[in-house]
Amino acid sequence: MTADNSVNVRAVAADAVLEILERGAYSHLLLRQVLAKYGYLSRQDRAFLTRLVQGTVERAIELDWMIGQYSSVPVKKLKPFIRSLLRISVYQLKYMRVPASAVCNEAVKLAKKRHFAGLTGFVNGVLRKISAELPNLPEQEDWSLRYSMPPWLLEQWRKQYPTEILQKMLEGFYEKSARGLCVRCNLSLASPEEVKALLEQEGVKAEADTELPQVLWLQNMGNIEKLSAFSRGWFVVQDKSSVLAGLAAAPKPGSFCVDVCAAPGGKTLHLADQMRGSGLVESRDVSEEKCALIRENVLRCGFENVHISCWDAREFDGSLAGQADVLLADLPCSGLGILGGKPDIKYRMNEEKQESLVLLQREILETIWQYVKPGGRMIYSTCTINRQENEEQAAWICGRFPFRLVRDRQYLPGVDGCDGFYIAELEREEI
Numbered sequence: 001m002t003a004d005n006s007v008n009v010r011a012v013a014a015d016a017v018l019e020i021l022e023r024g025a026y027s028h029l030l031l032r033q034v035l036a037k038y039g040y041l042s043r044q045d046r047a048f049l050t051r052l053v054q055g056t057v058e059r060a061i062e063l064d065w066m067i068g069q070y071s072s073v074p075v076k077k078l079k080p081f082i083r084s085l086l087r088i089s090v091y092q093l094k095y096m097r098v099p100a101s102a103v104c105n106e107a108v109k110l111a112k113k114r115h116f117a118g119l120t121g122f123v124n125g126v127l128r129k130i131s132a133e134l135p136n137l138p139e140q141e142d143w144s145l146r147y148s149m150p151p152w153l154l155e156q157w158r159k160q161y162p163t164e165i166l167q168k169m170l171e172g173f174y175e176k177s178a179r180g181l182c183v184r185c186n187l188s189l190a191s192p193e194e195v196k197a198l199l200e201q202e203g204v205k206a207e208a209d210t211e212l213p214q215v216l217w218l219q220n221m222g223n224i225e226k227l228s229a230f231s232r233g234w235f236v237v238q239d240k241s242s243v244l245a246g247l248a249a250a251p252k253p254g255s256f257c258v259d260v261c262a263a264p265g266g267k268t269l270h271l272a273d274q275m276r277g278s279g280l281v282e283s284r285d286v287s288e289e290k291c292a293l294i295r296e297n298v299l300r301c302g303f304e305n306v307h308i309s310c311w312d313a314r315e316f317d318g319s320l321a322g323q324a325d326v327l328l329a330d331l332p333c334s335g336l337g338i339l340g341g342k343p344d345i346k347y348r349m350n351e352e353k354q355e356s357l358v359l360l361q362r363e364i365l366e367t368i369w370q371y372v373k374p375g376g377r378m379i380y381s382t383c384t385i386n387r388q389e390n391e392e393q394a395a396w397i398c399g400r401f402p403f404r405l406v407r408d409r410q411y412l413p414g415v416d417g418c419d420g421f422y423i424a425e426l427e428r429e430e431i
């Protein structure tokens with residue numbers, strides 16, 4: 001597929017995969033940049049590019065194993081661009097059902113164009129062999145290959161979840177893109193019916209969520225920032241699990257809410273929306289750059305009941321002591337619940353990083369619990385499925401500070417129809 005005369009979508013995909021898997025770029029940020037740079041691509045090409053990059057990153061462990069079976073050179077020793085080109089090509093063969101002739105011809109052309117003319121025979125040979133063998137390949141027994149999941153992560157989850165649940169989760173990550181893009185309607189500006197109607201006028205398919213009336217699932221949306229409903233601030237891109245955290249906070253009109261780790265502002269906006277312009281949300285994040293993201297969203301959505309400030313949540317702010325009706329502690333975490341949308345996290349994370357995140361969460365919690373007024377509530381949430389950062393952290397809060405756990409829930413991908421997310425609702429004791 002070539003979008004137009006000026007850009008070869010496969011070349012863009014190969015470069016993007018190289019940046020993500022070889023140079024540590026964040027998949028969601030890089031894709032956003034690339035899609036903005038090639039803003040003139042058709043909806044079809046944007047969808048192809050997105051799927052090819054995301055899918056290749058998601059399936060990289062399995063793709064490398066397949067390439068390794070038919071390459072005379074170990075995958076690790078291949079030239080980075082050739083490795084990337086083979087990865088996107090094998091993904092097209094196995095998961096996009098692109099005809100082998102198209103995949104091989106495009107890969108050979110691209111190798112030549114990037115000055116690897118001496119390797120075109122090698123590229124063609126590996127891809128032809130894989131495409132011939134594909135129909136005979138049995139399903140992988142090894143889950144690390146079947147689901148492209150690092151072995152240490154599978155081992156950790158095996159200790160924490162029963163096998164059937166684990167399998168549903170692993171499959172759930174791959175179902176996310178098919179469900180579409182999840183958005184929450186800004187009820188202060190428009191009803192879900194109005195948002196749906198405006199989106200449909202612009203060719204976007206919007207389906208109401210079966211449980212949460214303010215949530216819509218979008219398909220075929222192209223460049224979201226160009227949609228009128230987006231620029232009018234009528235919706236916020238936010239997974240259903242994150243909406244559930246905002247609903248758990250349920251601020252009463254006129255409340256004072258503190259959101260200590262707020263960027264890009266999804267939950268801040270939801271708190272402001274639930275109070276319909278009354279009360280105040282003190283919305284903070286650690287850097288000016290992050291606060292700028294909150295500001296942009298608050299402006300777009302038209303809220304005046306939000307105050308944004310740059311503050312490191314590990315630093316105590318005496319002016320907030322005992323003030324908050326609702327404290328939102330949506331803390332930095334290992335992010336393993338959102339692998340469906342940010343698959344590169346699984347290659348970046350390790351047990352050492354998880355342990356340091358547990359310590360960072362505790363450092364923040366030791367400071368911020370003091371902001372909750374007696375009888376007030378704290379919502380502790382993460383977008384991960386690791387017990388140490390979730391249930392164990394909620395128990396740690398209750399064991400150390402004057403809080404009781406009202407309720408908590410671990411949402412799981414593939415089980416609950418949303419990202420993996422943990423939400424604990426805690427109440428500060430009156431005395």
Ligand SMILES: C[S@@+](CC[C@H](N)C(=O)[O-])C[C@H]1O[C@@H](n2cnc3c(N)ncnc32)[C@H](O)[C@@H]1O
Binds near residue numbers: 285287330332
């Ligand atoms: C899970 S994200 C928050 C998502 C946000 N609540 C939302 O709904 O859009 C965690 C945030 O914590 C911020 N963060 C990390 N360390 C922090 C610190 N020491 N103080 C304040 N914010 C911090 C990160 O910049 C990141 O934006």
